[in-house]
Amino acid sequence: MGREPAFRIVRWELKVLYIVVAWIVGYALIDLLDALGAPGVALEIVNTIVNLAAFALAVRIFRGRGEPIDPPRAWWRMTAWPTLSRRLGILCSVLAAMTVLGAILGALGVTALPSGVTLGLGVGTALQFGLLAFLYLNSAVHMARLGIAKPERLRPTIRLS
Structure with a gap:
């Protein structure tokens, strides 16, 4: 049994969709925490973590035209x-x-x-x-x-x- 192919996003339209969805999810989470009465500093920390996590995932799954699809990127490659x-x-x-x-x-x-x-x-x-x-x-x-x-x-x- 072979390894499953890696999930990658190559088309620019899907990259934009990913970014929009990540932004909406982050905004909705912060809005929910705010409605639940979370303190401002907690909202800022959660916002930072969600934004950086969305970027970290995008860097791992986005691929440019002509870039190898399956192998993982080097840790430093954005x-x-x-x-x-x-x-x-x-x-x-x-x-x-x-x-x-x-x-x-x-x-x-x-x-x-x-x-x-x-x-x-x-x-x-x-x-x-x-x-x-x-x-x-x-x-x-x-x-x-x-x-x-x-x-x-x-x-x-x-x-x-």
């Missing part, structure tokens, strides 16, 4: 190609910086924090983005060092003759 890892790392870095700036300005009273947003939530969100930035940029560096690069053509040339 995406199929270094360019995407680098771009997502930069995006997460910018989001972390913006979140920190917003939290600082809100704490100083320069700007009002949006309704329901606390300084703790801002710090938690900044830490999440900071961790993801580090992981994505680390992935890009590892792949570049190993010479992993996206092939120029992932689709075969179609000939009509």
Whole structure:
């Protein structure tokens, strides 16, 4: 008896669906805990754990075009190609910086924090983005060092003759 094939998501539409469902599940869980009277710090901790768990699972099951499907990814590999890892790392870095700036300005009273947003939530969100930035940029560096690069053509040339 052979090993069961690994569950992988390759199509971008299904990746978007995964992200939307993970976000809805996380939001519903936090809303439920809030309705049950959980303290704010517990909501922030659960939110962080749910978000990071959803990312960790996505990194393990998402596959890029041309990337081997069955073998598990190396622990440090976040995406199929270094360019995407680098771009997502930069995006997460910018989001972390913006979140920190917003939290600082809100704490100083320069700007009002949006309704329901606390300084703790801002710090938690900044830490999440900071961790993801580090992981994505680390992935890009590892792949570049190993010479992993996206092939120029992932689709075969179609000939009509």
